[in-house]
Amino acid sequence: MNPECFACADCRKAITSQFYPFNNDYLCANCHEARFPKKRCVKCGSVITSAGITFGGASYHAACFLCVTCKQPINAQSKISMVEGQPCCVNCYEDRHAKRCSKCQKAIVADVEYLEFEDKYWHKECFVCSKCQRCIAEESFYQDGELILCKDCI
Ligand SMILES: [Zn+2]
Ligand SMILES: [Zn+2]
Ligand SMILES: [Zn+2]
Ligand SMILES: [Zn+2]
Ligand SMILES: [Zn+2]
Numbered sequence: 781m782n783p784e785c786f787a788c789a790d791c792r793k794a795i796t797s798q799f800y801p802f803n804n805d806y807l808c809a810n811c812h813e814a815r816f817p818k819k820r821c822v823k824c825g826s827v828i829t830s831a832g833i834t835f836g837g838a839s840y841h842a843a844c845f846l847c848v849t850c851k852q853p854i855n856a857q858s859k860i861s862m863v864e865g866q867p868c869c870v871n872c873y874e875d876r877h878a879k880r881c882s883k884c885q886k887a888i889v890a891d892v893e894y895l896e897f898e899d900k901y902w903h904k905e906c907f908v909c910s911k912c913q914r915c916i917a918e919e920s921f922y923q924d925g926e927l928i929l930c931k932d933c934i
Pocket of ligand 4: 881882883884885886902903906
């Protein structure tokens with residue numbers, strides 16, 4: 781091949797070293813980088829070569845993808861919550877932001893069934909009659925002060 785013909789499709793300069801196939805043409809290393817910028821980690825600013833994590837339109841090294849609260853790396857496979865535009869791990873999120881069950885005091889996580897009644901929340905299975913402790917999530921219930929009672933216990 782005539783070296784003059786072996787020119788970069790973008791800058792038309794003869795390619796002498798590294799080249800990249802592009803459509804039916806070739807690109808020099810500079811033009812390739814310009815067209816296909818490598819992803820940079822928004823956290824540390826260096827190029828991501830291995831599989832990184834993309835979250836909220838930004839890219840991170842796996843090791844740079846830290847929870848905004850506990851500063852531990854967040855497993856990309858696990859659920860990730862967003863707090864003020866920053867990634868937050870499930871544990872911290874539940875700790876700080878999740879609704880809490882009035883009965884067991886544990887967090888009510890996103891995909892779990894729960895009940896809401898007068899600004900209080902319960903896991904479905906925690907919504908029990910105050911007297912007989914039967915789950916009344918699917919039944920009609922009655923309120924007696926702080927107590928929630930099933931129809932047999934009122
Ligand atoms: Zn070029
Ligand atoms: Zn990084
Ligand atoms: Zn965390
Ligand atoms: Zn509960
Ligand atoms: Zn009852």
